[in-house]
Amino acid sequence: MDEKISPRMVLFIESLLLSLIGLLLLFSASKGVVIRFQAVFLKQLVWVAGGIFLFFGFRNFDYRHWRKLSLFLYFFFIILLILVFFVGHGRAGRWIRIGFFNFQPSEFMKFVLIVGLAGYFSERQVERFSVFFGGLCITMVPFLLVLLQPNLGTAFLLLIIFFSIAYLAGAKRAHLFSVLTTGLLASPFFWMMLKDYQKQRILIFLNPWKDPLGKGYNILQSKITIGSGGIIGKGFLRGTQTKLAFLPEYHTDFIFCLLAEEFGLIGVLALLVLYYIFLKQIYNIMITTKDHYGRLIGGGVTALFFTQIFVNIGMASGILPVAGIPLPFLSYGGSALLVSFFCVAILYNLSKNSTLF
């Protein structure tokens, strides 16, 4: 009975469970007044299947290969990010269409940056400023490209990934602080480089009340949606707020509201516990592995998942500004889901290989 399941299995089962919850919520959404959500549910079903397929494909792929691959992948995705400016389409032109599906290079960049920075820092003396600064440069290129799209949420995540990996790798606190302050001081210059519409989007991002009838409105509505769920919720398929389209985008950035409304505080707590266990497993894997490179990857993935969870739910519940950051495994979106499964696959392999030492 007390036979322990290995952390990597827990990780995989959890990602399945979370994806299932996401599908459940999208199914509920598809019963609302907005017709296009029916297609959304079916598409996400395909993505989840694709994610699982990806997991099995890469689960036995030695994670140390990523070290060699990362340089190539890094430049490949930088080129794609540049390409987005010319051929990108969709909202804010973030997508590239390949064959039948659109994908978002910026989502994949998160993963590439994690394996890239982990590889870079694990081979060098991060205490030296030049090494630390080199890592910063590696981050800044995709950061600026994504920022200009403009996709502030993802750009912010790239920075978080850098700081987390650098911190775990042992960067000096003085270095971390000096970069943060320089960044703050230099921000006015970035500001001047931006085009008017980009400034406008950033201003609305920072202060949603500038756009009172758009995102500012969403905050109150999302709080009502969460609050009206109460302790036990309104019941599956019985949400009213989301069904009547009081909240736009509730299949992506506001999917948490859907859960909170229909399953109440109980559902919310269950979700947070699931996420906590998920992050805890990564921690366990990191503790047991002795490989510096592997640990840094774990750290990057932790930072990525945790920040997404915190910012997304924080935004929906009104303690953080509105930002377009998806909730891992739950929000609709193929690119983000595939990247999440990719991360799970690499952690799975990491845990398996590290126990062999």
Next chain:
Amino acid sequence: MEDRLRIFQKVIRAALFLLVLQCLYLQVIRFPHYRRLSERNCIRIVEFGIPRGEITDRNGRTLAIDRTCFNLVFSPYDLKNPRRVAELLTRLIGADLQLLLEEFSSRKGNPFDRFVLKRNLTQEEISKIEEYAFQLPGVFVQAGIDRTYPLGTGSCHLLGYLGEVSQEQIDSMKEERFKPGDRIGQYGLEKLYDVLLRGKAGGYQVEVDALGHQRRVLGKTEMTPGNSLILTIDQSIQEAAAQELEGKAGSVVAMDPRSGEILALVSSPGFDSYNIAKALRAPRQPFLNRVVAGQYPPGSIFKIVTETAGLELGLIGEHDRVECSGEMTLRDRVFHCWKEGGHGWVDVNLALPYSCNIFFGTLGMNVGARNLLDYAKLFDLGKKTGIDIPGEKPGHLPSVEESGGSLNLAIGQGALLTTPLQMCQLIAVVANGGNIWKPFVVKKILDPNGKIVKEFSQELKKTVFISEETLAILRKGLKNVVIFGTGASSRISEAVVAGKTGTAQTAHRDFQSATYGGFACYADAERPTIALVVFLDNAGSGQAARIAGRILRKVFNPESAEATSSETTVEFDDLPDEPVLVAPVVEERGAI
């Protein structure tokens, strides 16, 4: 590393705990509040109308301003039993039942949309509506903003009007986030400067009761008023011009010849900005801004250019004379002067005031079509002036082949087409000695705090070189036009007017009128401060000159505004002052 990992772990736990606390707060402590809000779906957004920037004249007098008013609005989402509501409204405010029902059924919306049923309610209407509020679910009186134009139709072409944003505009300007029912400039300056004049909306989030009536305010966002415009227009000249054109079809444009500042710009007939639909069906093209988009042959006003070309090219001296016998023959064709029997021997000093066609026809043939067109081009005729008003047309500067011949060109009856504004630019060049200033109507743009956002200064497009001698002869001639010539009806005691009359057949298919009478002048002749052009459809140039005189009197002596023009002796109040020298008309005249 393990230390740092542990710190990581602590941060994660703390943050997740914070989320739990927030959800506890929302879902347990504030649960009754949010449940109530959600059950009734009773959050609405009430926008303040966006105060649009004011438009004033050069002296700060208001030309367009937003004024608070009370509108009758309805929310499709809260509207129950539209038929009964419509019937009640018909009784209360005399609205058209059919229109109301159409409006009710055409507007679908989510719970936050409100649409205006009637603007500008009277006090009486408001109290009636309030009295019956309980029988009017989804219908309410809401403070709004209404655009008023003190000069009414007198400034409609200049300022334009606001209309409800169309679906195409909503789709094509996504960044602006228009909603159905929003106002947008649809014409004139309101359209050209729409983005600057428009402010940013503010609004309340309000909780409403079951009838859709407001209960309390949950949140508020401040609005940003729009920028205001200061124009170069002088309201009193604009008003005087508008009064003179009342009931007529035509246009008036006045410009400061020293800078290109437009002092007045009126086109008639105008349209009522509250009743656009009616104007769309009206005859005589009320939406045509004749000043910038009316394309006419310049008529005899072009003789200014012919004379300049002749004198400058040395083809004629001040005292060279031509005998006008009343007609001349050219290749089997007979051309007539407008005066039967002719003017006798005339030199340039007499020919311009008399507007003698034989003199200028002969001169034109000597100058040649090529040179005439070159001079027309030199004065920027047949080319957009670049004025900051939308919809300007260029007119037409023909090639030599299509020009209609040097004789027709010389008296302004060829294929050359100009706008009244270009005529004003031409007469201003004579007034200021050769400078072509770019005409402009917006002087300054001010932000809501009165700070200057942008200031427009005068812009010299080019300088036309005309010798002092030529200028002196031209100016003397133009003065004589008013003293004893065809423009005598513009004579006033307050200032010396110098000008030139013109009559022509409008070839433009947009016009229903066959002929127009025009008068281009400047005053005071010695130190010109105003260049003025009056064009009238279906009227003679004498009438145009008289209107010009009356407007100028108000400019130079505002007190005498009521005085009549009877004191002016009108010797040449002729109608028409010269015939149109297009072939069929020539034949007709020949038969008389």
